[in-house]
Amino acid sequence: MSAEQHEFFETRTVAAKPDLVFVRSLRAQNYRLTLRKDGVGVATIPNRGSEREARRFAEEHQDWLERARSRQARKPRVATLWTLGTHVLWRGEMTEIRPASDGVRPTVGLAADVFRVPALQGDLRPTLEAHFLRRGKIELPGRTWQLAAETGMNVKQVTVRNQRSRWGSCSAGGTISLNWRLVQTPDSVRDYIIYHELMHLREMNHSDRFWARVAEVCPWWNEAELWLKRNGSLLGL
Ligand SMILES: [Zn+2]
Structure with a gap:
């Protein structure tokens, strides 16, 4: 696991977030449990259902939710901000962005490739x-x-x-x-x-x-x- 992924998960645990939210759907025929991209479980309450029933349904399917969460956690994730030290996919490998310049003409290196950037600070992603x-x-x-x-x-x-x-x-x-x-x-x-x-x-x-x-x-x-x-x-x- 790369550094920024690790950071990501630490941030996730610190931030207070519900494990499960309830959503009422007029179109849903049955109780349903899904996992949002941010790791929050979503229990869908069908048209004439109740939150109590939805909670019971979610508890019954707790195993599924845990498995889905660990699958999600294993999936590689992209860093949104690219700075020196960030690993990005380059030519098939997670490659560290490293400084490669004398400071007069700032450049960064990704494996054997060198790229000009406006400055070594800030978000390098757009460049x-x-x-x-x-x-x-x-x-x-x-x-x-x-x-x-x-x-x-x-x-x-x-x-x-x-x-x-x-x-x-x-x-x-x-x-x-x-x-x-x-x-x-x-x-x-x-x-x-x-x-x-x-x-x-x-x-x-x-x-x-x-x-x-x-x-x-x-x-x-x-x-x-x-x-x-x-x-x-x-x-x-
Ligand atoms: Zn095709």
Whole structure:
């Protein structure tokens, strides 16, 4: 666990917060228990239900809530403020932002990469993400053209965008759009997304035939999907 994650959990315990809240829903048919992203349990009271019944329901399902909480606690979390010492995902590894300059021209290092920043103090995130986007715009199309040639696919255009909900997309006209955050993932995951979009030029769906084509060109697609599921939250996806 990295330093800022540790801090996060300490802050959580100190702050006084209810373990469970009750929400009445006119549409709910049954009592329901869910876990909010901040670790608070939510007991839903159906239309004609009572808070007392909802509390009893929550107590009966306490085991489920505890399991859901520990699952949530194990999930890697993203730091919202990036300062020197923060670990961020870079090229597939949690990498520490360290100072790399003489102070006249402030720069920070992430593994072997060096980035100019306006100052070493304050939130480095906007500047670094802008650098990542620029890197993405250079690296991702190049890699896509390379893999398109390798698989014999006819790509018309590659765009790199700031997408919050997807890693890539593909149009019937042959345009592939990629999320710049793919420069933060391992190379094998980046390549999987590119292969995935390329194979959509053959099969514009997620049928068995489509997945068979993906498996042909990218036999590690399963591990890549798993990585994305586990680590997507580090990238805000
Ligand atoms: Zn797809």
